[in-house]
Amino acid sequence: MVKAKDLTDREYLYGHKACPGCGLGTIGRLALKILGERTIVALPASCMSTVTTIYPQMNYFVPSLTMAFAGTGALLTGMSAGLKAQGITDVHVLGLAGDGGTADIGLQALSGAVERGDDFIYVCYDNEAYMNTGVQRSSLTPIGAHTTNSPSGTASYGEKKPKKNLFEIMIAHRIPYAATASSAYPYDFMNKMEKTKSIQGPKFIHIMCPCPTGWGFASDLTVEIGKRAVETGLWYLAEYENGKVKMNVVPKTLKPVEEYLTKQRRFRHLTEENIRLIQEHRDREWELIREKWFQEK
Amino acid sequence: MAKPKIVKFKFPESLEEMPLGPSAAAGILTEPNAGWRVQRPVLDHSQCVKCLLCWVLCPEGVIDKESGELEIDMNYCKGCGLCAHECPKDAIKMVREGEDDQ
Amino acid sequence: MINNPQSGHLDFLNGDEAVAYGAKLCRPQVIAVYPITPQTIVVEKLSEFVANNQMTCEYIHVESEHSAMCAAMGASLVGARPFTATSSQGLAYMHEMLHYVSGSRFPIVMMNANRTLAAPWNIFGDQRDSLSQRDTGWIQVYVENGQEALDMIIQAYAVAEHDRVYTPVMVNLDGFVNTHTFELVRIPEQHEVDEFLPPFKSRNAIDFDHPRSFCMTASTEWNMEFRYQQQEAMNQAREVIAEVDKRFGDRFGRYYGGLLEEIRCEDAEVVLVGLGSVVGTSRIVVERLRNRGLKVGLVKLRFYRPFPKEYFKRLGSRVKAVGVIDRDISFGYEGAVASDIKSALASAGQCPKAIDFIAGIAGRDIAKEHIEEMYAKLYRFAERKDEEELQFIGLRW
Numbered sequence: 001m002v003k004a005k006d007l008t009d010r011e012y013l014y015g016h017k018a019c020p021g022c023g024l025g026t027i028g029r030l031a032l033k034i035l036g037e038r039t040i041v042a043l044p045a046s047c048m049s050t051v052t053t054i055y056p057q058m059n060y061f062v063p064s065l066t067m068a069f070a071g072t073g074a075l076l077t078g079m080s081a082g083l084k085a086q087g088i089t090d091v092h093v094l095g096l097a098g099d100g101g102t103a104d105i106g107l108q109a110l111s112g113a114v115e116r117g118d119d120f121i122y123v124c125y126d127n128e129a130y131m132n133t134g135v136q137r138s139s140l141t142p143i144g145a146h147t148t149n150s151p152s153g154t155a156s157y158g159e160k161k162p163k164k165n166l167f168e169i170m171i172a173h174r175i176p177y178a179a180t181a182s183s184a185y186p187y188d189f190m191n192k193m194e195k196t197k198s199i200q201g202p203k204f205i206h207i208m209c210p211c212p213t214g215w216g217f218a219s220d221l222t223v224e225i226g227k228r229a230v231e232t233g234l235w236y237l238a239e240y241e242n243g244k245v246k247m248n249v250v251p252k253t254l255k256p257v258e259e260y261l262t263k264q265r266r267f268r269h270l271t272e273e274n275i276r277l278i279q280e281h282r283d284r285e286w287e288l289i290r291e292k293w294f295q296e297k
Numbered sequence: 298m299a300k301p302k303i304v305k306f307k308f309p310e311s312l313e314e315m316p317l318g319p320s321a322a323a324g325i326l327t328e329p330n331a332g333w334r335v336q337r338p339v340l341d342h343s344q345c346v347k348c349l350l351c352w353v354l355c356p357e358g359v360i361d362k363e364s365g366e367l368e369i370d371m372n373y374c375k376g377c378g379l380c381a382h383e384c385p386k387d388a389i390k391m392v393r394e395g396e397d398d399q
Numbered sequence: 400m401i402n403n404p405q406s407g408h409l410d411f412l413n414g415d416e417a418v419a420y421g422a423k424l425c426r427p428q429v430i431a432v433y434p435i436t437p438q439t440i441v442v443e444k445l446s447e448f449v450a451n452n453q454m455t456c457e458y459i460h461v462e463s464e465h466s467a468m469c470a471a472m473g474a475s476l477v478g479a480r481p482f483t484a485t486s487s488q489g490l491a492y493m494h495e496m497l498h499y500v501s502g503s504r505f506p507i508v509m510m511n512a513n514r515t516l517a518a519p520w521n522i523f524g525d526q527r528d529s530l531s532q533r534d535t536g537w538i539q540v541y542v543e544n545g546q547e548a549l550d551m552i553i554q555a556y557a558v559a560e561h562d563r564v565y566t567p568v569m570v571n572l573d574g575f576v577n578t579h580t581f582e583l584v585r586i587p588e589q590h591e592v593d594e595f596l597p598p599f600k601s602r603n604a605i606d607f608d609h610p611r612s613f614c615m616t617a618s619t620e621w622n623m624e625f626r627y628q629q630q631e632a633m634n635q636a637r638e639v640i641a642e643v644d645k646r647f648g649d650r651f652g653r654y655y656g657g658l659l660e661e662i663r664c665e666d667a668e669v670v671l672v673g674l675g676s677v678v679g680t681s682r683i684v685v686e687r688l689r690n691r692g693l694k695v696g697l698v699k700l701r702f703y704r705p706f707p708k709e710y711f712k713r714l715g716s717r718v719k720a721v722g723v724i725d726r727d728i729s730f731g732y733e734g735a736v737a738s739d740i741k742s743a744l745a746s747a748g749q750c751p752k753a754i755d756f757i758a759g760i761a762g763r764d765i766a767k768e769h770i771e772e773m774y775a776k777l778y779r780f781a782e783r784k785d786e787e788e789l790q791f792i793g794l795r796w
Contacts, residue, residue, distance in 0.1 A: 005349060009299045010299070015330060017330070020375035020377035029355075054616045055615050060323050060610075063613070064612045071468075071496065074465070074466030074473070077431075082429050082473060083479075116459065218378070223354060318565065319615060320614070
């Protein structure tokens with residue numbers, strides 16, 4: 001179990017230009033504190049790369065490469081193979097991609113890399129839209145969210161499709177380790193990062209990264225919003241390891257989804273009908289989860 | 298404080314001084330983010346129990362625990378208020394810039 | 400200087416196999432290749448070498464060509480020597496990565512089997528795929544036969560990894576005509592290639608003692624300077640190509656002439672320029688016509704980028720007409736090679752007549768008769784008789 005007082009004081013991601021309160025700052029800092037300075041970071045086009053590497057200010061204190069949008073998985077493969085070919089074994093290869101660069105344009109490369117079993121850690125930080133280019137929808141945008149290209153209007157309630165389930169896609173690949181996490185649960189995330197250090201092969205962590213700018217809430221509510229997502233069952237924290245799924249946090253009862261939705265500007269337009277739709281979808285998902293993954297206590 | 302410092306960057310003045318290809322030394326900070334703030338955190342050490350939750354959560358990493366007492370690097374704090382909101386002891390207050398610490 | 404054309408051993412190989420042997424000799428540490436006709440034999444032969452312990456490298460079964468180039472870039476980034484290969488649709492698929500790799504200055508070597516681009520769909524050879532990638536910042540060489548293919552893979556690494564260059568190199572073979580034709584090829588000894596091409600210590604790779612951020616954002620204030628630097632490296636490459644050609648010839652006994660080769664051009668009145676296998680056919684036609692007393696010449700354009708502008712500038716004053724065999728066309732204008740050559744000719748001031756021959760598209764044969772016809776047209780054009788400046792050769796109607 002990771003303890004904050006044992007973590008290094010060194011910052012490997014510092015001075016970046018992310019929005020105040022953005023979850024990705026927490027994610028990047030903590031991931032690198034766990035992995036240490038012998039880490040190479042691959043950043044596709046995303047918020048993460050845009051705010052951290054603008055010549056001459058370089059906010060990563062470890063080697064990094066800003067990559068074409070679609071190719072993170074393949075770049076990680078190449079790095080991992082290149083290191084192996086040279087007999088270098090004490091370096092971590094970390095991909096920090098957004099939801100777009102993972103679930104949409106980057107899905108092919110990720111799938112290929114995981115199928116091949118290459119050795120890398122892939123963290124998908126999910127702010128649920130293409131935030132960097134102005135809040136356009138991605139396949140990880142939740143139902144009902146207003147984005148600039150799936151806006152709410154007289155004929156639309158925003159995004160109509162549910163989030164693509166990356167966690168289950170990774171399980172279907174029989175990946176050695178997959179997990180969901182949240183920047184609102186930093187210790188859970190750090191424990192999962194710590195685990196990835198000792199596992200061979202591809203490791204995947206899908207971490208929710210609440211976005212004050214894109215979701216529409218005050219910059220000091222990032223953790224609160226992240227916690228509500230889990231408490232209402234609209235996000236869950238789980239791990240897949242050794243062929244089994246373990247839920248890390250199981251709320252006794254799922255709170256009504258309104259407690260999450262009404263706090264964010266992107267859901268403000270939702271009618272009661274819409275909210276009911278979202279709640280029903282959540283209930284159906286949790287029925288499946290209980291069927292598949294809950295061990296008898 | 299053990300936080301990274303701003304450095305004066307020397308831009309290449311000729312073709313010969315350019316790096317080989319578009320790469321740059323990692324970890325070079327050339328300007329502060331302090332100008333983003335409209336409010337700043339003020340930490341009451343008497344209330345602080347050093348649980349380090351603010352240190353863990355800060356998206357900027359500006360909270361420093363090296364010396365035992367927590368310090369904040371005001372060059373890079375953006376004033377998001379997450380530390381104040383999450384502190385279990387309410388030891389951090391957000392004060393508008395331009396006003397005295399109370 | 401060892402001049403020993405007898406060293407190494409002869410084998411009966413097709414062009415793809417020659418490329419595979421050439422790559423094997425260069426000891427790449429990471430191979431990331433996606434199969435596409437007519438390059439598949441390269442992929443298969445290399446995997447056979449690996450499966451039989453004849454090569455020590457990481458062989459990655461990438462799931463697309465775009466990923467192949469991403470993986471090659473990743474390998475180069477961490478200091479390993481990569482190799483990849485593709486053709487036509489695959490080359491087009493990795494287009495953005497071609498820019499990425501050349502802009503980042505990673506010295507990657509890639510073999511490309513020249514094959515036409517869909518639509519309509521066709522697997523046979525022309526040069527539309529690589530010529531339409533000419534602006535991506537890659538050094539491009541076009542080989543005539545299997546021996547040259549093997550040799551140029553080795554030279555490609557020497558050029559790409561040269562301290563003054565650090566630019567990726569594309570080695571082009573004509574689809575099927577080169578890739579699948581069996582010829583006698585001399586395979587050099589491994590120890591000789593090791594001496595010619597020592598292990599590569601990249602200056603453009605990760606170093607944990609001096610960590611760097613690669614491919615960072617370069618804003619409007621700094622971007623143009625990096626582009627100027629890239630152009631300068633291409634300019635430097637001209638000299639390096641000639642140096643490597645000489646060093647290779649001294650070592651292995653085969654000289655190729657560097658950026659281009661002139662065949663019977665000293666006193667030529669009309670000249671044809673070609674790239675790749677068509678040069679082999681053209682040599683025979685040149686001999687034939689010379690025997691009839693016609694002063695024809697042939698230029699084998701080996702390197703398309705960097706473009707040998709100075710040579711063409713000077714050629715203008717020596718000949719009456721220049722013909723370019725373009726196995727491609729930039730729709731809406733003319734063949735890319737002719738455009739570049741005509742622009743170089745024009746910059747000399749006095750410009751000879753030039754005809755752009757669009758030929759050999761999608762595997763359409765360029766026969767000796769066609770080439771004779773081209774020379775005849777050039778003579779007519781030089782004598783101010785009516786000839787179109789752009790002509791499709793070998794059409795049905």
